[in-house]
Structure formats: C-alpha cells, structure tokens
Amino acid sequence: MYKDQSLSELQDAVFRCVKCGMCRSICPVFQIEGAEASVARGRLALIEEFARDKLKAGDNLTRVLSACIMCGRCQANRPNLVEVVKLIRSGRSELARFLGMPLSRKLIMELFYPRKRLYFAFKLGSWLQKFLLRRIPKERGLRLRYPIPLLNRGVAFPPIAREFFLPKYSSTHKASRERMRVGFFVGCLINFVLPEIGTSLLEVLTKNGVSVVLPAEQGCCGLPAFLSGQTELANKLNQKNLEAFRGLDIQVLVTACPTCGEALKGYYELVNKRGERIEVLDISQFLWRHKELFSFPKFTDGILTYHDPCHLKHIQGVDQEPRKLLKMIADGKFVEMDEADLCCGFGGLYSFFHSQTASAINKRKMKNIESSGANTVVTACPGCLIYFRQGIQLKKLPVKAKHLIDVLRG
Structure with a gap:
C-alpha cells in the first residue's frame, strides 16, 4: 500500500541531510541546470522550510519539486541514509493537498483509472497519432503536428503499438516440460508501446521450462501516480492489481520494467492461493538465479x-x-x-x-x-x-x- 508522510515526519527525516553537497556531483539535473534548487540539497532545504511553516505552499515550490527526475542517484550515494526520493515525493503530495494537482498532470493521471479508461485512451491515441502527430525522419519518435494546450510541442512521443500485449497474450502459457511457474507483471509501456518485450519474455521462459501466468485484469502499477503526489489514485491501482494476482498458484512474480518492479517490491503485499508471500523479481534477477535452467x-x-x-x-x-x-x-x-x-x-x-x-x-x-x-x-x-x-x-x-x-x- 502506498503511504504518505506527515509534515512532522518530513521535518524529522529532512534533518538527516547535512548539506554536504555530494549530490551536486552526481545529480543529472543539476549538472545541466546548475541551480541550487535543482539538486537534492536545495530541494530538501525548501521542504524543511515548508514543513516548519516558514515557506508557504505555492507554484514556485511545486515547480521546483516537480523538476526532480526521481532517478535516486543521490539517494544511492547518500552519506546519512537520507531517503531523498521518498521525501521529495512526500513533499509533492503535501503540496497537492494544499494547492491541488497541476491540471496537466491531473488530466494525464486520471486516464489510469479505471482500467477501461486507460485502454480507451491508448486505443484512441493509436488511431489519432497519424493525424495529430508527425514522424520526424531523424528521430524514432512522433511530434505534435498541431499545438495542444498544456503540452510542449517539442516533446517526442513514442509510437503506440497497433496491437496491445495483454489482450492478445493474457492466459497461462504452459511450458512443454514445466519445471517452474511464475507470474508476469507487464506494465503500461510493454503493454501499449513495446509489446515485443513481452513476447520475448514469454518465449525465453516457456522454451526453457518455465510456465507464465498472465492475469488479464492487471493494470498500471500506480507508481507514476504516487510519485506525482496522487496517493489515493495509486492505491486504487494497487488494490486492482492485488485482486488480479490474488489466489494464483505462483511463488514468484517477474517484471521487465524497473518502475513496476520498484512499486511491486516496495508497496505491494502479494500472496498466492496458499496465502504465501509472492516474491517479486526483475527478470534479470530471476534468470541469473536459475541460470542452470536456461540456454541462451x-x-x-x-x-x-x-x-x-x-x-x-x-x-x-x-x-x-x-x-x-x-x-x-x-x-x-x-x-x-x-x-x-x-x-x-x-x-x-x-x-x-x-x-x-x-x-x-x-x-x-x-x-x-x-x-x-x-x-x-x-x-x-x-x-x-x-x-x-x-x-x-x-x-x-x-x-x-x-x-x-x-x-x-x-
């Protein structure tokens, strides 16, 4: 389950940052923009002032916190175990409660729930992309043909797949000589944009004796909503996925998307039909752990x-x-x-x-x-x-x- 931190918890956690500036040498955003507000030290200082009620909620603070790419590079190299990503995400959530979500982000996030709305949006996008977007010969992407409110015309969009992965492959894919059985959490990008990743995963596993269970009802992992400060929406998605995988005869759930993997490992309590905890593994972890089963x-x-x-x-x-x-x-x-x-x-x-x-x-x-x-x-x-x-x-x-x-x- 996705949970927020209170302002008092934020203040205590932010205090661990000793303002050493190590983050300046590794933050990809700071290395481009060069502003103190674009690095973890600066952002955490602003969150601390906000938590102490010395800084009022406003659009400028929202802009600063939303400009973090949330890569976690500073967190992985933190000297005082400062959970930077969690703190910035919690700061975003607190600001959203004070000010509401920016309209553009809110409109995008609202597409993710219910599941039918997300499928409709991508189906519509797949059909409209040839009219609203144009392919740039020198890029493998699509750009806006006409200006659309709230969107930067310079943004490159990945082409949406003509045929989505889950509607075609959701079922149990049995290996001819089954030695193991796993679940597969697909994620939005593989489902709607890069379905070939999903088909490769199915082929590698089933050819080597691993059956794969693909519940059709699974959806977005919820982490994009959570990182944007929309905890309630994230938990709706969380519950739907728990229902989709509950009761399955699996002990391991694999994913080929690290964002989904982070969500499933950190915010889900998945159990199988025997009430046992389902272990979540990135596909690389699973393949290396069981390398004796595979021939590449x-x-x-x-x-x-x-x-x-x-x-x-x-x-x-x-x-x-x-x-x-x-x-x-x-x-x-x-x-x-x-x-x-x-x-x-x-x-x-x-x-x-x-x-x-x-x-x-x-x-x-x-x-x-x-x-x-x-x-x-x-x-x-x-x-x-x-x-x-x-x-x-x-x-x-x-x-x-x-x-x-x-x-x-x-």
Whole structure:
C-alpha cells in the first residue's frame, strides 16, 4: 500500500541531510541546470522550510519539486541514509493537498483509472497519432503536428503499438516440460508501446521450462501516480492489481520494467492461493538465479554495453545480474560505458514536462554510448529503451538499442 508522510515526519527525516553537497556531483539535473534548487540539497532545504511553516505552499515550490527526475542517484550515494526520493515525493503530495494537482498532470493521471479508461485512451491515441502527430525522419519518435494546450510541442512521443500485449497474450502459457511457474507483471509501456518485450519474455521462459501466468485484469502499477503526489489514485491501482494476482498458484512474480518492479517490491503485499508471500523479481534477477535452467544463444553481432536503469540500480540495488547474463553470451565482447548509471533523461512524465533538460541529459548519455565503441546498447527498462532510440536516431549513431530480454532471446 502506498503511504504518505506527515509534515512532522518530513521535518524529522529532512534533518538527516547535512548539506554536504555530494549530490551536486552526481545529480543529472543539476549538472545541466546548475541551480541550487535543482539538486537534492536545495530541494530538501525548501521542504524543511515548508514543513516548519516558514515557506508557504505555492507554484514556485511545486515547480521546483516537480523538476526532480526521481532517478535516486543521490539517494544511492547518500552519506546519512537520507531517503531523498521518498521525501521529495512526500513533499509533492503535501503540496497537492494544499494547492491541488497541476491540471496537466491531473488530466494525464486520471486516464489510469479505471482500467477501461486507460485502454480507451491508448486505443484512441493509436488511431489519432497519424493525424495529430508527425514522424520526424531523424528521430524514432512522433511530434505534435498541431499545438495542444498544456503540452510542449517539442516533446517526442513514442509510437503506440497497433496491437496491445495483454489482450492478445493474457492466459497461462504452459511450458512443454514445466519445471517452474511464475507470474508476469507487464506494465503500461510493454503493454501499449513495446509489446515485443513481452513476447520475448514469454518465449525465453516457456522454451526453457518455465510456465507464465498472465492475469488479464492487471493494470498500471500506480507508481507514476504516487510519485506525482496522487496517493489515493495509486492505491486504487494497487488494490486492482492485488485482486488480479490474488489466489494464483505462483511463488514468484517477474517484471521487465524497473518502475513496476520498484512499486511491486516496495508497496505491494502479494500472496498466492496458499496465502504465501509472492516474491517479486526483475527478470534479470530471476534468470541469473536459475541460470542452470536456461540456454541462451550467443551474441555475435558486435560489441555490447549496458546502461543501468535508475529504478533498477539506485532503488532496487540490481546491477550485476544483467551484466553477468550479457557476459555469458558476449564471448568477451562486452564493454562498460562511462557513467553507466547516469540517467537516460526519460523519467516517465519528466521528459514530457521538462523536455529541454531531459534532452540535454540524453545527449550526455549518447556521448557515453558512442565513446564506449559498442554497436549495441542494452538496458533492462522499456522507458530507457524508448529514449535511447530517439537519441540514437537524432545523433545518427551506428548503434542499436535493445532490451535485455530481447538480446537473450537472440
């Protein structure tokens, strides 16, 4: 369940920040904007003043807190165990209670519940994208053809899939010689934008003796709503997903989206039909833990490098499993890029509402990919994958971007 912190709890937690400034050297937003208000130290100082009632709620404070990309890089390197992401999220929630949600964010978040509304929105978007959006030849994305209120015309939108994943594949996919059975939490980006990631996951697991259960009723994990300060909406989504997976004969639930993984690990209490707690694992964790069950084709198409998704490394602490899997198939042709754990710039809704900063962060990432000498960059996040493909096309790099499970599928 998603829970908010009170103002008094915020004040006590913020006090742990000793204002050392370490966050300035690792924050991707600060390195672009250079303002104290765009780094964790500055934002936490403002939250502290707000919690002490020395700073009034207002649009400026809302703007400062919403401009955090929530990558967690500062939190992963914190000296005093300061939970930066949680504090900024709680600050957003408190401001939303005082001022209400900004209209643009509220309209987007309202699409996520009920589930039928979300499907209708994406179906409509899939049909309208050819009229309202135009493809830019030098980018793998779509831009607004006509100005739309509340949206930045420079934002690049990922193309919506013609056929969604869950309506086609929701069922139990049995392996011919079943050795294990897992559930699969799909997530919005895989369901509506990159369904090929889901089909790769099904193929890799079922071909190697792992049956996969896909409840049709699952929906958004709720974390985007929670990070935006809409806790009530996040918990509605939470409850619907709990109902979808309750009573299934599984002990493990896998996901191929780190944002969903963070939500499921941190805010869900999933139980199977025997009342046992269901363990949530990123697909890389599951595959490495049970590597003796799997046979992966060798990668022979050049050199691989790997990008750490923020919510996978900085929040969940998962960074070695994807690398070990890639090294298994790369025959020595795996290289580390500089700043492999630097944010790609996507950040979900961040890249829509802060497109200039997001684009600048992405350009820095593209330089690191190019300097690595690899011709394939692999990530374990569908959001990163979308933004990489746009950046690669924009810079005309001779590089492919792939999800980890697609590479392991061969």
